[in-house]
Amino acid sequence: MMSAVRAQVLADLRERISSIEGEGAKKAGCLPFGVAEIDAILPGGGLAQGALHEFAGGGSGTVDGAAAALFAAGIAARTKGQVVWCLTRPDLFFPALAQAGLHSKRVIFVESDKEEDVAASMEEALSYGGLGAVVGEMVRLPMVVSRRLQLVAERTGTIALVVRRWRRQTEANDFGQPTAAMTRWRVSVLPSEALPVPGIGRPRWFLELMRSRAGECAEFYVGACDDKGRIHLSSGSGHGQDQAGRSRYSG
């Protein structure tokens, strides 16, 4: 009896909170990763559409942002429609993104000279609506800017992906600052999957979900994007130490 009442109250509260949060967020739905363990952690069972998500690399990846960019490209590849990619440093090599399933006809690059223009371009693209995803590579993401992007994304239901990329590795502690992003991820490279022969297997990443609104943080060992932009949970699952030990003998 008691538990029935409690369930009723909780359901009621959830309803009220979601109505406060606004209609847009509910309507837009989610983009699942297709990996049960990751989707179970994320509220709604995937990356929320119509929201801002933040990615950064770890270690030297804070400067080159290669893994973070490919992870974002894999997500963009699994959306439908055109993708707008805003950047200031045009050193992205598209064949790599094409190998993650993002076709070149779907992507429009907007290259600006100034860092601030990236955020402005992203906001413009998000407010246009009807796009699959909007990706921006930027150094700073202040609270006000992230809040604006989040609100516009909520209104149109377009997914906004920000790839943080710093000039120096020491600047990257900025990643701890609060932003309005729905989720925040750190993608660090790991030694690739061991092959029975000399050579480099499928790249592996250490994926940290550092912040998730109304959800829990988590860490995963995953294999990098395949040709459809999907990641998978690394079969070697275990811990970094295990993996290092094994590759010492096989490599």
Next chain:
Amino acid sequence: MPAAKAQAIFRGLMLVDADPAADAMELDRLGFWALGHYSPIVAVDGTDGLVLDTEGADHLQGGELPMITGIVNMFRGRRLTARAAIADTWGAAHACVRAIKRDTVIVPRGEIVRAVEKLPISLLRLPEKVVQDLRVLGFQSIGELSNTPRAPLALRFGPEVGRRLDQMFGRMNEPIEPIRTADLVEVSRSFQEPIGAAETINKYVGRLVVQLVAELEKRGLGARRTDLIVHKVDNTIQAIRAGTAKPARDIAWLTKLFRDRTEKIEPGFGIEKLTLVAVSAEPLAQEQKVSSLVEEENSDITPLIDVFANRGQRVYRVAPFASDVPERSIQRVSAVAEAVEEGWVSHWRRPVRLFSRPEQIQAIAMMPDYPPATITWRGKRHRVRRADGPERIFGEWWMRPSELEAVRDYFVIENDDGERFWIFRSGDGVGPETGSHKWFMHGIFA
């Protein structure tokens, strides 16, 4: 040089009578062409030049330097010689383009004095008689003339000398009276009281766009280049140009393009007239929108591309280009170009970041075809744990003869931390003619 003297120097010289009237007509035609392509304010300058006010319009050509280089190359393609200069004032540009023996000259902002002080006074656009008399007095360069007290000059030659100098140095404003053709679609609005507030400007721009669209609709045209010309009370003109990637006749779309940039308008003492001109228009037929029960995805993003382009940002897509050399295998194409279906045909993994210039590294490797054991890049040593390769790429001798023997051997390497790099050795490791055998870092994998 008199004709008789020229005939004495060159045997069989062909003489053609000068035809100033025809020249002027052709110059006018050139002016109309420039009006449609480069700038909203174009006028004929002397007997042999055009003057363009490109402020607020050069971004459509990718900036000032690409714009004038493009103009000069366009003429060169038709076997004509043209020279172009950009300066803050009409006078300075007029002098520089005629005096400096280079195809393109850009005088940086605020550098007019340095650019023109050594130039002869004949470039001041003064009557021939005045120039002769000044020479008699010993004046040779513009710098000398501008350093002389004005009053005695004005007493002898009238105010013209001082006026031309002031115009050249930007101390006095010199409006350009733009040329116009009859078939331009143009709407304008004059104000009894000068306006200045941003909201008021926005309001009237919105109304002008509605009128312009109605006019375009009547003629079955769509605008490609639209200019907003602002006449201010102090007799200065400011122009804002907006370009669209496809012919446009959509009120909301055009209004957005101009509203984005009304902040660039400096009303000064007030605006007395606003003019909206579609300088370049293309046929645009009526189009029927299919209504369907299924909610369709809005896939036409041309308006969005126009917004970016008019803000001066580079908008492009990338497309494959048939080349084995990595940095040549991609090309930038227009954002509204036809979608290219094919992708890159390669099963080799490619790096996410590619350096525009490969960086030289130190490597310890067994020749000829082993991957390095360690590399040193940017002062940091990386031990190579695993590697893939070599992937051999040959120079494109059919396009560049110097690459006949050139070879690059690419390796994917992974260090202890799992960072993956794309490195190559210039040369095949055997023949010295294939390359320097130095190692380079070219990209970073995810």
